[in-house]
Amino acid sequence: xxxxxxxxxxxxxxxxxxxxxxxxxxxxxxxxxxxxxxxxxxxxxxxxxxxxxxxxxxxxxxxxxxxxxxxxxxxxxxxxxxxxxxxxxxxxxxxxxxxxxxxxxxxxxxxxxxxxxx
Numbered sequence: 001x002x003x004x005x006x007x008x009x010x011x012x013x014x015x016x017x018x019x020x021x022x023x024x025x026x027x028x029x030x031x032x033x034x035x036x037x038x039x040x041x042x043x044x045x046x047x048x049x050x051x052x053x054x055x056x057x058x059x060x061x062x063x064x065x066x067x068x069x070x071x072x073x074x075x076x077x078x079x080x081x082x083x084x085x086x087x088x089x090x091x092x093x094x095x096x097x098x099x100x101x102x103x104x105x106x107x108x109x110x111x112x113x114x115x116x117x118x
Contacts (some may be wrong), residue, residue, distance in 0.1 A: 002043075032102040052111075057088050061118045087117050 005016040024044060029035050052060075058081075065080045091114045100107040 058084050064118055
């Protein structure tokens with residue numbers, strides 16, 4: 001990344017890389033994950049997307065359910081707020097209790113699971 005290329009081990013010739021672009025994504029450290037070195041991270045622009053608040057998640061998923069249940073009876077439409085709030089509460093409790101560990105690395109929950117339920 002620093003020198004725009006690399007040397008071949010066999011011929012010791014320099015191969016130049018033209019128009020390189022590196023794109024990386026990572027989660028927060030913990031559960032067996034650690035931060036990369038600052039020597040590597042200095043090459044990237046860092047963006048952080050904080051977790052959404054409960055009100056924001058409720059508003060987003062309530063709109064989705066309003067659209068999805070538009071053709072249903074009024075008795076079903078009254079349950080939209082309850083379904084949304086219970087789903088988000090279950091998600092938040094799951095993230096709080098089922099933390100990822102090195103031996104349980106599959107305990108990674110995100111908004112994808114909430115959207116699958118909704």
